[in-house]
Amino acid sequence: MKGSQVAIQNVEKRFGDFQALKNVSLDIKKGEFYSLLGPSGCGKTTLLRIIAGFEDPTAGAVLLDGRDVVPIAANKRPVNTVFQTYALFPHLTVFENVAFPLRLRKLPGAEVSAKVEQFLELVKLPKEGKKLPAQLSGGQKQRVAIARALINEPSVLLLDEPLSALDAKLRQHMLIELDLIHDHIGITFIYVTHDQQEALSVSDRVAVMNEGEVVQVGTPFEIYESPAHPFVAHFIGETNYLSGTVTEVFRDKHVRVDFPDIGTLIVYEDKPLKAGDKVKVTVRPEKIRISLDKPASLAENMNLLQGRVDELIYSGFQSKFFVRVNEKAQFRVFRQHVKFYMDEKAISWKDEVYIWWNDNDGYVVEVGE
Amino acid sequence: MTGAVQSVLGKIKGIMNTGNKPTGKFSLSVFLVVLVFLYLPLAILILNSFNASKSMSWEGFSLRWYNELFFSPSWVSLWKTFGNSAVAALTSATAATVVGTLGAIGLYWYRFRAKKAIQIAAFMPMLIPEIIIGVSLAMLFASTKLPMSLFTVILAHTTFNIPFVLLVVMARLESFDFMIIEAAYDLGATEYQALSKVILPAVFPGIIAAFLIAVTLSLDDFVVAFFVAGPGGSTLPVYLESRLKLGIPPVINALSVVIIAGTVVLAFLSRNIVKYMFHSNK
Ligand SMILES: Nc1ncnc2c1ncn2[C@@H]1O[C@H](COP(=O)(O)OP(=O)(O)OP(=O)(O)O)[C@@H](O)[C@H]1O
Numbered sequence: 160m161k162g163s164q165v166a167i168q169n170v171e172k173r174f175g176d177f178q179a180l181k182n183v184s185l186d187i188k189k190g191e192f193y194s195l196l197g198p199s200g201c202g203k204t205t206l207l208r209i210i211a212g213f214e215d216p217t218a219g220a221v222l223l224d225g226r227d228v229v230p231i232a233a234n235k236r237p238v239n240t241v242f243q244t245y246a247l248f249p250h251l252t253v254f255e256n257v258a259f260p261l262r263l264r265k266l267p268g269a270e271v272s273a274k275v276e277q278f279l280e281l282v283k284l285p286k287e288g289k290k291l292p293a294q295l296s297g298g299q300k301q302r303v304a305i306a307r308a309l310i311n312e313p314s315v316l317l318l319d320e321p322l323s324a325l326d327a328k329l330r331q332h333m334l335i336e337l338d339l340i341h342d343h344i345g346i347t348f349i350y351v352t353h354d355q356q357e358a359l360s361v362s363d364r365v366a367v368m369n370e371g372e373v374v375q376v377g378t379p380f381e382i383y384e385s386p387a388h389p390f391v392a393h394f395i396g397e398t399n400y401l402s403g404t405v406t407e408v409f410r411d412k413h414v415r416v417d418f419p420d421i422g423t424l425i426v427y428e429d430k431p432l433k434a435g436d437k438v439k440v441t442v443r444p445e446k447i448r449i450s451l452d453k454p455a456s457l458a459e460n461m462n463l464l465q466g467r468v469d470e471l472i473y474s475g476f477q478s479k480f481f482v483r484v485n486e487k488a489q490f491r492v493f494r495q496h497v498k499f500y501m502d503e504k505a506i507s508w509k510d511e512v513y514i515w516w517n518d519n520d521g522y523v524v525e526v527g528e
Numbered sequence: 529m530t531g532a533v534q535s536v537l538g539k540i541k542g543i544m545n546t547g548n549k550p551t552g553k554f555s556l557s558v559f560l561v562v563l564v565f566l567y568l569p570l571a572i573l574i575l576n577s578f579n580a581s582k583s584m585s586w587e588g589f590s591l592r593w594y595n596e597l598f599f600s601p602s603w604v605s606l607w608k609t610f611g612n613s614a615v616a617a618l619t620s621a622t623a624a625t626v627v628g629t630l631g632a633i634g635l636y637w638y639r640f641r642a643k644k645a646i647q648i649a650a651f652m653p654m655l656i657p658e659i660i661i662g663v664s665l666a667m668l669f670a671s672t673k674l675p676m677s678l679f680t681v682i683l684a685h686t687t688f689n690i691p692f693v694l695l696v697v698m699a700r701l702e703s704f705d706f707m708i709i710e711a712a713y714d715l716g717a718t719e720y721q722a723l724s725k726v727i728l729p730a731v732f733p734g735i736i737a738a739f740l741i742a743v744t745l746s747l748d749d750f751v752v753a754f755f756v757a758g759p760g761g762s763t764l765p766v767y768l769e770s771r772l773k774l775g776i777p778p779v780i781n782a783l784s785v786v787i788i789a790g791t792v793v794l795a796f797l798s799r800n801i802v803k804y805m806f807h808s809n810k
């Protein structure tokens with residue numbers, strides 16, 4: 160595996176009184192596609208700039224393959240960046256933009272040409288070398304920026320929201336291409352984004368950040384399926400969020416939780432809990448089943464509730480139901496079709512419905528006193 | 529001529545009535561009208577500079593006015609003032625470009641108190657009538673006992689050129705993505721390489737444009753120079769004004785053609801210089 164292993168150790172960053180990063184520690188493996196995901200202003204760019212060498216951490220260390228790079232200037236680090244605004248040199252052609260790092264190293268012309276052509280090929284722009292950046296589309300500029308950042312053969316590529324200036328369709332397309340380039344080159348990618356879809360779809364692992372802190376690190380599956388923090392549950396996808404009190408620990412890794420407005424439900428837990436603990440629980444809307452008819456037979460590990468459809472939002476590939484269970488409690492339920500079976504009656508506004516879900520799909524995200 | 533105007537007016541009316549988009553034909557005719565307005569007087573002037581007659585009536589092709597302009601002893605002093613104008617234009621434009629470019633970078637890059645006020649103060653001279661600038665500078669020079677000369681003209685022109693340079697260079701900086709500086713470092717450039725290979729080339733078109741504007745403004749200026757030029761320091765416009773009080777001799781047609789030709793050559797050269805500098809690192 161090529162690329163570097165990157166270790167961020169207890170990094171802090173203060174701008175005057177403002178603490179942009181609070182004790183951030185991350186371990187990024189060689190060749191990993193690693194995403195930093197979080198809302199605007201959470202410190203993603205700041206962390207990336209510290210790795211690139213544009214900012215010094217107030218405290219802590221950044222190690223590349225075990226070597227502390229904080230004392231090394233940005234232009235000497237084996238790390239290159241794809242900037243959000245592309246940052247192409249406006250006065251140079253595409254070819255010369257990509258050749259820039261090689262020209263700095265005064266490589267012979269033939270070698271430069273061969274290498275630039277190879278990298279323009281990689282980003283699928285073999286014919287645009289003579290154009291100026293102003294003559295390119297957004298997607299093409301992005302490709303040039305990627306080729307330019309890769310031509311020095313860095314051991315780590317940093318990408319700061321590289322797709323945010325593109326339209327949704329193109330974004331999907333470029334994301335897949337980035338993934339292919341990553342597979343092809345094999346170096347470590349650190350990818351900053353505030354878009355959870357982007358992070359979940361291509362990353363090997365994701366670090367979710369909030370207000371200068373890393374709140375959870377995990378594979379996309381772990382982040383989505385077992386959020387370790389209420390913030391993660393909220394930030395990644397939509398969810399139902401309930402507060403209650405544990406009444407009984409039973410079976411393997413399951414608890415009964417009493418929710419004041421709803422009743423007692425069975426919830427999965429992987430944390431040590433005891434009766435009396437106050438907990439917050441999430442249930443993803445797409446894990447809940449909905450029907451007009453009461454399910455004939457229900458396994459004992461199912462939670463069943465009855466309610467009325469408050470609102471129904473049709474959004475093409477799925478429909479969203481807002482089901483009111485009582486005055487204080489409403490559930491979101493997503494389902495792909497208004498009807499599953501030919502003979503089924505479509506659920507509509509104001510209908511009385513049953514909703515149920517597997518007890519493993521309710522997940523404890525926070526334990527209070 | 530009136531026919532063309534009539535048809536343009538007719539078309540404008542047509543557009544307003546129907547809400548149609550302007551057609552290519554319409555914009556073409558407007559373009560032609562503008563060209564005619566701009567270039568007809570020039571064409572008459574150029575034609576007349578080759579006219580053998582002293583009056584406007586055509587009496588055959590001749591280079592007599594050019595001969596008089598370049599070789600007649602009565603126009604020698606014109607060439608001296610032309611030299612003054614050139615010296616004043618080049619020195620004041622150079623000085624204003626240096627000061628204005630640094631000022632623009634400073635105003636753009638750094639944050640400090642009273643920045644807005646300084647910015648407004650810097651642009652103010654552009655709005656003040658030239659005659660006031662001329663009079664006030666003349667009073668300033670008089671009170672400092674600085675003798676009026678070509679030097680005072682250079683000082684004055686530098687002063688009124690600075691705001692224009694500031695404006696043009698700042699406009700260029702506005703469109704400048706400062707991330708390209710970080711990109712240069714990121715790709716391995718040293719500080720000097722970032723400056724010489726990225727920052728200056730990227731701002732350069734703005735600096736050249738500012739310099740050319742400053743040269744033009746200085747060459748063009750009559751009012752300010754009129755007040756601050758001393759003995760031996762007259763510029764071409766000041767000299768011509770005194771010489772032409774009694775009527776316009778046909779030699780002036782020839783001089784105008786020379787100046788127009790000079791301008792065209794300069795514009796062409798500067799364009800190619802910029803082009804050359806931008807592609808020289810191949
Ligand atoms: N040079 C600076 N001086 C002062 N504050 C700064 C500076 N750079 C960043 N900050 C602050 O640090 C916080 C984190 O900024 P950062 O740019 O890292 O956020 P981000 O996660 O990249 O957000 P976004 O998704 O909007 O790009 C912000 O509140 C920002 O205002």
Ligand SMILES: [Mg+2]
Nearest residue numbers: 203204205319
């Ligand atoms: Mg950012």
